[in-house]
Amino acid sequence: MAKGSHEYVDDPRNADIRIWINGELHARDQAKVSVFDSGFILGDGVWEGLRVHEGRIAFLDRHLDRLWEGAKAIDMEIGLTREALTAALHETLEANGMQDGVHIRLMVTRGLKATPYQDPRVTISKATVVIIPEWKTPKPETATRGLNLFTVHVRRGYPDVQDPKLNSHSKLNCITACIQAAKAGADEALMLDPHGFVATCNSTHFFIVRKGEVWTSTGDYCLPGITRGVVIELCREAAIPVFEKNFSLTEVYGAQEAFVTGTFAGLAPVSSVDGRKISEGRGPMVERLQRLYLERIARESA
Known part of the structure; x- marks a missing residue:
């Protein structure tokens, strides 16, 4: 499973x-x-x-x-x-x-x-x-309970090694990251870029919420995620400040909320990273973005 x-x-x-x-x-x-x-x-x-x-x-x-x-x-x-x-x-x-x-x-x-x-x-x-x-279909509790992430040693590398923007069948770096996170008792792996900034997770994209702002990585070292892009669009349409930028684990640990995005589950809240409690399950920003995302999906399906 x-x-x-x-x-x-x-x-x-x-x-x-x-x-x-x-x-x-x-x-x-x-x-x-x-x-x-x-x-x-x-x-x-x-x-x-x-x-x-x-x-x-x-x-x-x-x-x-x-x-x-x-x-x-x-x-x-x-x-x-x-x-x-x-x-x-x-x-x-x-x-x-x-x-x-x-x-x-x-x-x-x-x-x-x-x-x-x-x-x-x-x-x-x-x-x-x-x-x-x-x-x-995702388990219903995925939308509310909050995932536990663990930062792994495996990095998202430079594009001249294997470009992380390519959605290739060669996923061994992500698999290795997933194994390390699982051995640490976490749900998924949080991966850094070559400079030590937060990049993405092993199979999803990562966001944090700080003082009403939504942050995600620059995107330089991760796949151009479809759901990631839609969430950025939704923030801009709803006048929610959203930034693609470099940020460190220190800023993650001090965030008010965190979440991951992906085609399968949409938006899923993150409750802890490396044992640091971020929030008790789903916070207000994640709940709002989940609603906006479901509304977008409904319009797409109309």
Whole structure:
């Protein structure tokens, strides 16, 4: 079972889901890719997590923009148009009878290799495209109770090592951070940038609230999060002071509220960081932003 902001309500219907692989739908236990696939051998690919609300995929255009930009950055052809991939997503939802409370994992890898080797020139097929839809909703208490974070030694690195803005299948640094946080008894990991400022969490984006202001990192060392961007927009629309800036753990420990954002759970409050109590569960700013976010989702789904 996933922990932290990704804890979910188990749904027995997921045993019978149909998964889309390169134009064909497969039963869950028959959905397979080759051991020679670039994603399996090397983590060579990009992906997106999507939420379905009332029959519509929330912020789909933004997610597809990020997917295409990531594929272009690693010189990978997706092999489908945006329209064809959108149609495949809806075909998969329809085949599974899904309308709401659904999370989709959309994955694209470079395709099959002639031999296990990193050079893209030994790829012998078109890209592998996989769509995994699941009935998956966050546990209700995620919105109120407050997560416990632990600052790990693993940093979000410089872009000339592996650019953290790329939503690639190669997530080992985030996995290592997650392991360290779990061993410390925390829900998720808080990660710093190379200069010691707060960057992001291992699978979500991090915000603090200080004296009525909402702060998040500069974004220089983290994925351009879709929900993160929406929350910044919501703050500006509601005249809530919001800043993308450098800040330290000292400023985190002294914050009045903290929260994380992500496609799966939306906004989830943080109650403690490194054992320092931030707040007792959800504070007034987080509650207000959660409401504004749900209103935005409802408009998106209208």
